[in-house]
Amino acid sequence: MSLERIRVVLIETSHPGNIGAAARAMKTMGLGHLRLVRPRYFPHADATAMASGADDLLTRAEVYDSLPEAIGDCVAVAGASARLRTHHWPTYDARDSVRRLLAVGDGPLAVVFGRERTGLSNEELDHCQWLLNVPANPDYASLNLAMAVQVVSYELRMATLGEGAVDSPQPEPAPAAELERFYAHLETVMVATGFLNPDNPRHLMRRMRLMFNRATPDQNEVNILRGLLTSVERLQSSADEDR
Amino acid sequence: MSLERIRVVLIETSHPGNIGAAARAMKTMGLGHLRLVRPRYFPHADATAMASGADDLLTRAEVYDSLPEAIGDCVAVAGASARLRTHHWPTYDARDSVRRLLAVGDGPLAVVFGRERTGLSNEELDHCQWLLNVPANPDYASLNLAMAVQVVSYELRMATLGEGAVDSPQPEPAPAAELERFYAHLETVMVATGFLNPDNPRHLMRRMRLMFNRATPDQNEVNILRGLLTSVERLQSSADEDR
Known part of the structure; x- marks a missing residue:
């Protein structure tokens, strides 16, 4: 040394x-x-x-x-x-x-x-x-x-x-396919809630992608986000039933 | 700032x-x-x-x-x-x-x-x-x-x-021609004193060059070194006269 x-x-x-x-x-x-x-x-x-x-x-x-x-x-x-x-x-x-x-x-x-x-x-x-x-x-x-x-x-x-003096906990980003499933799910929910105009979803979805990509979510975080989306969908369908 | x-x-x-x-x-x-x-x-x-x-x-x-x-x-x-x-x-x-x-x-x-x-x-x-x-x-x-x-x-x-946080006093190395005159002078004196074999001066002179080049002497230092060499030559010639 x-x-x-x-x-x-x-x-x-x-x-x-x-x-x-x-x-x-x-x-x-x-x-x-x-x-x-x-x-x-x-x-x-x-x-x-x-x-x-x-x-x-x-x-x-x-x-x-x-x-x-x-x-x-x-x-x-x-x-x-x-x-x-x-x-x-x-x-x-x-x-x-x-x-x-x-x-x-x-x-x-x-x-x-x-x-x-x-x-x-x-x-x-x-x-x-x-x-x-x-x-x-x-x-x-x-x-x-x-x-x-x-x-x-x-x-x-x-x-x-030398470089890399600190061993930072490495995020293990979820695979791209998992992210794509999440984005698809997100878009579905955003449309269903009326937040997103289904005829022109591009701009807003791109902003969402940019933001989540920066965050490089791991599998666990993707699961949490999708669970949240699913709970929104459930809320949505129970609201539909009430109508 | x-x-x-x-x-x-x-x-x-x-x-x-x-x-x-x-x-x-x-x-x-x-x-x-x-x-x-x-x-x-x-x-x-x-x-x-x-x-x-x-x-x-x-x-x-x-x-x-x-x-x-x-x-x-x-x-x-x-x-x-x-x-x-x-x-x-x-x-x-x-x-x-x-x-x-x-x-x-x-x-x-x-x-x-x-x-x-x-x-x-x-x-x-x-x-x-x-x-x-x-x-x-x-x-x-x-x-x-x-x-x-x-x-x-x-x-x-x-x-x-950023880089160069400290302004180090920059050495101003003497021009190469001045150094060459010094090396020539040094070789002359080394031969005159009998320290250097005039038939095969290369090896020792190379070592001297390497060392002085690393030091990158400035003009003032070259002048000092040459003054020293001149004083050795004077000593030499007075010794010769005494013989």
Whole structure:
């Protein structure tokens, strides 16, 4: 599983609660490897509280003295950056970044997140192959650390799942012949009730067909509709008898 | 701007801090319209604290007594669901869902989020055209409310930005002729230093070309490299003089 290759590296995180929330965000998306560079407080009760069931990631977290040590074994390194820097570093959005990352051959892959207030220093960016930017509202780019980790982890999961991430219950449309019997039945009833002019049924029937075709009813739904039509017919014939 | 059309609807949120964090998550991605159905506590100091600069969304938030009222003006409604239900409701992942949502013609569009613990009831799902699922780790699908709002808001923003969300500083590669002069210069110096066998330079030069071509150096970088080569030549000739 390629998510196994990912290392999330947090540099000098000030608030231990953010470390815990980041661990939780990672685990919800199937990431397991957290590395911390000079965390201000770690371990810490706030980190454990915010991890909320993802404390196994905290227990296994590796703590380093410097970024080069933390990424020493990594074959590709992307640095998360909230700012769009005008110079030097190639920058890709989160989606593009994770694709590039996962396309790199064997070995661990790092995504590096900087300090809550000041992000990554230029010296740290020198260790990154490119910058990863989560496109945010330019008027309010206040994406906090754990939220950024959540979005990037989500993109990593989406990239490994590929298309069709969700197995939607597949409707099993009724066969065309069943639908035709239904349309015939519907037309009969519509004529019988006087709703449809039998001399010119085309336009209205076409509208009905369009609508039901869009709904792609399954066999059970066709049965329900036909049962309804039959009950209308019964009503009709009992009304005829009463006359 | 199509993000203007989006209404985020939170149903019976228990913790006001989650309302604030959701507002912040929305605003970072450029969403502005929050609707609350029977919030347990609202307004509340925790909501304002967690909104952290997105309190304008809280001030403008609309509070409703029921989901049908909250979505009354909406032309499409997607219901966020953590569980993958086996029956009835068509389900699309967050990315697919937001595309479908934004493809619906004029009018407000709703994404509905249920209670922190129990999500949306079946009666509430009856008001949704489809379910939106954020694909999560099946062993730990503990995506909290604000994190789910963050991911969906992010997908909405990405869908409206389209490709090329990030304006990466474009490298301006040096013209091929400049690169050729550099390669010639490099070969000369490599031969002069004795590193390259002049009778069979091909293989090593090809490797050098491959590497520098991957780097697509710009004119400034080519100038630096050639300056370096020139300084090596000077060293070489002074060494020759010393002999």
